[in-house]
């Protein structure tokens with residue numbers, strides 16, 4: 265089996281930036297890397313992403329949202345993640361089930377247990393070996409996103425919602441210190457990268 269790494273954190277925390285750096289680092293070492301994102305990563309999952317993040321769908325119910333994220337995830341796992349891991353590759357995924365736990369479970373108030381129960385159908389036993397959580401206050405993250413592009417349906421949520429997301433990630437990380445490693449998203453990009461590399465190398469050694 266390969267190695268499954270996920271990168272989590274609030275909107276604008278710097279996940280995509282760090283994933284690119286990590287991919288370059290691991291590729292230079294000769295590893296076979298697959299990078300994917302959630303929701304997305306397959307034609308079907310990208311189509312579901314367009315529905316979920318469409319700002320015009322203001323009427324979307326919380327349960328619909330939860331199920332759409334899980335459906336996009338099921339397809340990504342079946343089509344990309346599981347085959348790559350069975351092939352011995354390293355998979356780096358931008359967000360995974362922890363995003364649902366935090367955004368739908370905590371910030372939407374649906375409950376973490378319900379989220380994992382629903383997602384059990386989508387993920388089975390495919391869980392990350394290591395999750396990097398980039399921590400950043402809500403205001404800072406949203407301000408970074410505003411400079412990049414027009415905000416999508418989720419990013420356009422209230423600042424209170426985004427604060428719950430940030431608190432939710434901190435709560436989740438404290439519940440699973442053995443698997444979720446937190447880095448400070450305020451640090452310079454290169455410093456965060458070095459911390460992530462150090463954690464990933466520890467995980468490699470742990471796997472023998």
Ligand SMILES: Nc1ncnc2c1ncn2[C@@H]1O[C@H](COP(=O)(O)OP(=O)(O)OP(=O)(O)O)[C@@H](O)[C@H]1O
Pocket residue numbers: 273274275276277278279280281282408409412449450451452453456
């Ligand atoms: N450590 C950092 N310090 C300052 N700016 C950063 C840092 N990391 C990333 N950025 C900048 O913040 C913006 C958002 O970064 P990025 O797209 O990597 O975040 P993200 O977590 O992937 O966002 P999203 O949740 O929307 O996918 C980019 O303009 C990026 O250059």
Ligand SMILES: Cc1cn([C@H]2C[C@H](O)[C@@H](COP(=O)(O)O)O2)c(=O)[nH]c1=O
Pocket residue numbers: 275301302303333359360361363364365367368418419
């Ligand atoms: C996987 C997943 C994501 N979300 C939210 C988090 C973000 O606001 C968007 C995804 O956009 P990004 O630019 O790719 O970060 O969706 C969520 O609420 N629940 C999930 O399971």
